[in-house]
Amino acid sequence: MFFSLKPATIPxxxxxxxxxxxxIPTASTHFVNGHPLKGPIPNGLEQAMFGMGCFWGAERMxxxxxxxxxxxxxxxxxxxxxxxxxxxxxxxxxxxxxxRVIYDPAGISYEDLLKVFWEGHDPTQGMRQGNxxxxxxxxxxxxYSNAQRTAAEATKSAMQPRLTERGYGVITTEILEAxxxxxxxxxHQQYLARNPNGYCGIGGTGVICPI
Numbered sequence: 678m679f680f681s682l683k684p685a686t687i688p689x690x691x692x693x694x695x696x697x698x699x700x701i702p703t704a705s706t707h708f709v710n711g712h713p714l715k716g717p718i719p720n721g722l723e724q725a726m727f728g729m730g731c732f733w734g735a736e737r738m739x740x741x742x743x744x745x746x747x748x749x750x751x752x753x754x755x756x757x758x759x760x761x762x763x764x765x766x767x768x769x770x771x772x773x774x775x776x777r778v779i780y781d782p783a784g785i786s787y788e789d790l791l792k793v794f795w796e797g798h799d800p801t802q803g804m805r806q807g808n809x810x811x812x813x814x815x816x817x818x819x820x821y822s823n824a825q826r827t828a829a830e831a832t833k834s835a836m837q838p839r840l841t842e843r844g845y846g847v848i849t850t851e852i853l854e855a856x857x858x859x860x861x862x863x864x865h866q867q868y869l870a871r872n873p874n875g876y877c878g879i880g881g882t883g884v885i886c887p888i
Contacts, residue, residue: 703862
């Protein structure tokens with residue numbers, strides 16, 4: 678009942694919650710590997726950002742990949758500056774729950790990360806993922822370069838007919854230039870490593886991404 682009351686559309690900027698000027702506190706290091714959660718990207722590494730539903734489960738899919746140095750969860754693609762989790766959950770910030778991935782392209786390609794993305798959730802569900810309903814659970818790829826956009830669009834085009842063959846609808850994934858990510862609270866970072874039996878509401882379709 679609670680989830681059904683959440684807005685099904687992203688609010689206009691004028692209607693979004695005001696937020697705050699300063700970032701909310703978060704962890705300083707990655708709970709799994711100890712690497713700095715923030716800070717400049719080391720030379721030779723690149724970044725990617727994805728929204729796949731609840732960011733607890735989405736982040737876990739990436740941090741164990743060979744070539745991934747650090748992951749972090751946060752809020753992006755909305756209007757409210759420095760939102761809290763409670764504010765995002767109202768549906769009045771416009772933000773999506775996202776995972777930021779810092780990776781070594783010599784160890785894992787962007788296309789490999791896209792394979793994790795497409796196979797790890799159902800990209801046809803609109804403003805929801807599994808039992809989680811709301812704009813914060815939408816599917817999204819947030820790109821940092823023209824090469825990333827090309828790869829994202831190409832894999833989206835390749836996935837659609839395969840999903841259609843399996844009875845799924847039209848892909849609803851938004852592909853946008855990467856907006857600012859506001860880091861989520863410390864207890865959200867690597868949540869399923871801290872809480873191995875914690876909730877994970879996302880799951881794939883069983884359709885293989887043809888990388």
